[in-house]
Amino acid sequence: MMEAFLALSCLLLASSVGSQDLSYEAMLQQLHACPKECRCPPSFPHAVYCENRGLKTIPAIPPHTWYLYLHNNQIEVLSEQALRNATALRWVNLNRNKITSEGVDEGAMKAMSNLLHLYMEDNQLTDIPSPLPASLEQLRLSRNKISKIAPGVFAGMDHLSLLDLQGNKLEDDSVTEESLKGLSGLVQLNMAKNNLKTMPGGLPLSTTQLFLDSNAIEKIPVDYFKGLPKVAFVRLNYNKLADGGLPKDVFNSSNILDLQLSHNQLTEVPRFPLSLEHLHLNNNKIKSVNGSEICPVPLNDLYDYFDDKGPRLQYLRLDGNEIKPPIPRELMMCFHLLRSIVI
Known part of the structure; x- marks a missing residue:
């Protein structure tokens, strides 16, 4: 009876099978091998749902599985044996389990040679799993207990574009040029909610999005962003930045588009580059805004700048400070593209 049902399902879905490069025989094999604890819908034969x-x-896990959902379980071990035949895996979700670093079989990672996305958030890892598949594009490890990044753990990981380490226990000596070596294609790095007191060093030149909210950072080195030519989005909300921790032109050497410095200890608006479009300074200790001082170019020279070359600021948030209306006239003269100011 079961075989008849599977055969009928395969016949009804022949067109979708072809679109996923899975033959009739392979689909039968995949559905027959579906674990009894899981769900393997004939309409999506490459997916196995065990959440x-x-x-x-x-x-x-069956051999033709691309997408494996194992989140919200009590799993303690990432087993080589269970994944031995699942060499086609592209996406694995292991969020909200009880996996420890000791519970990650070395062979389990080696078997997943085609893996693109690995989600292991809300587990009990103390280290980055290793060795990682060189094919990996996204690695999400937020809310674990990771306190160090072993040198060489990212060697050969030039395809990895997103690394999420939010909500771990990383300290300053955990994030070095040596520990991040190999991430030549990294775009987004999230190290929010860790124990950092200084800006992380050795970030890849490719870094575009840098999220460092809710740490204890007090200072940004003067040439920090000169080493990050592609950085466009920077979040430093909920840190301990005061005016003395921001060198005068620390942001001017960059092409940042979105800068977030909310919930710090600033009393002045920092200088920022022409490129900046969104600036978040809410909940600091700023008492006034001098449009002439913060304008990236002298007000008298504004007419020498075409619209595509002048200040690009469109959104400015200043609420939660000690500033009172009205908005200074010089501010509007400089930033004529402003669409929203929150005071």
């Missing part, structure tokens, strides 16, 4: 099942171990 919210109270699993303590990973069942044997």
